[in-house]
Amino acid sequence: MSTYQDVVNAWGPIGAWALTESAGTDFVPYTGPYHLTGSGTLLYRQAGPFAASLAVHLATNARMLTNGLLLPGGQNTLECWVHLDANPPAAFTPLMFWGNSAANGNGLVWDTDGFVKYYVPTVATTSTGFNPGAGWHLFQLGNVPGVGGSVVIAVDGVIRYQKVQSTGLAGSPDQIGFGCTPVANSAVGLSIAFPAVYNIGLSPLMAQSIFEAASTPNDAILKTPAGNTANNALLNQIYAAVHRTFPTT
Numbered sequence: 001m002s003t004y005q006d007v008v009n010a011w012g013p014i015g016a017w018a019l020t021e022s023a024g025t026d027f028v029p030y031t032g033p034y035h036l037t038g039s040g041t042l043l044y045r046q047a048g049p050f051a052a053s054l055a056v057h058l059a060t061n062a063r064m065l066t067n068g069l070l071l072p073g074g075q076n077t078l079e080c081w082v083h084l085d086a087n088p089p090a091a092f093t094p095l096m097f098w099g100n101s102a103a104n105g106n107g108l109v110w111d112t113d114g115f116v117k118y119y120v121p122t123v124a125t126t127s128t129g130f131n132p133g134a135g136w137h138l139f140q141l142g143n144v145p146g147v148g149g150s151v152v153i154a155v156d157g158v159i160r161y162q163k164v165q166s167t168g169l170a171g172s173p174d175q176i177g178f179g180c181t182p183v184a185n186s187a188v189g190l191s192i193a194f195p196a197v198y199n200i201g202l203s204p205l206m207a208q209s210i211f212e213a214a215s216t217p218n219d220a221i222l223k224t225p226a227g228n229t230a231n232n233a234l235l236n237q238i239y240a241a242v243h244r245t246f247p248t249t
Helices: 004-010 204-212 217-223 225-245
Strands: 013-017 029-031 036-039 042-047 054-058 063-067 076-084 093-098 106-110 116-119 137-143 150-155 158-164 175-178 190-198
Touching: 004 013, 004 029, 004 190, 004 204, 004 217, 004 225, 054 063, 076 093, 076 106, 093 116, 093 137, 093 190, 106 137, 116 150, 116 158, 137 204, 158 204, 175 190, 204 217, 217 225
Parallel strands: none
Antiparallel strands: 013 029, 013 190, 036 063, 042 054, 054 190, 063 175, 076 137, 076 190, 093 106, 093 175, 106 116, 137 150, 150 158
């Protein structure tokens, strides 16, 4: 039997967190060496986006950060499940970001018009044109840094926005955050669950499999690189069994 975390691990994250802690500000990863540090008012072990999952609630001006996370460059993906206290939010609501300063940070925000937007502090936000509505949602941000690279945004397993970048971004951010941007914390409360970061690009299959892992992990893992290998082995076993039962020679 596969689990949600099995599916995430099959995509090779360099950092992933289950947020199972019951107190404190230190959140230990289940994959990777990087810890998340919480600040502000936190509520622990809240109900998550699917059965038996847990979340942390961030009150207004709370946030979670990790430092020293040097991505190796190239393609990267950041993800997190999010549930807003109020939808649409009453204020500009940062969901996640990466970068090491206001000059090169970028991420996702949920704005007061209900739309999810791509955010770079030095330029105007760019709307994805997608309003997720109330409830839990899986947000994923894929980035190929630098001018001419791409931004890919998925919500609930579907690519909602994709565009070539016209603004240069740092290739190796040393910080990621949830409930904040490089220059501001969230002005409204929200809950987060299962944040993760990868050094691969966000593909439609990756987005779909991780979202489906919340409800059907045994099916979802077959869409991962590890699952494809296992699936091919199973097909070979079935073929061998059929051949033994109905030999052709």
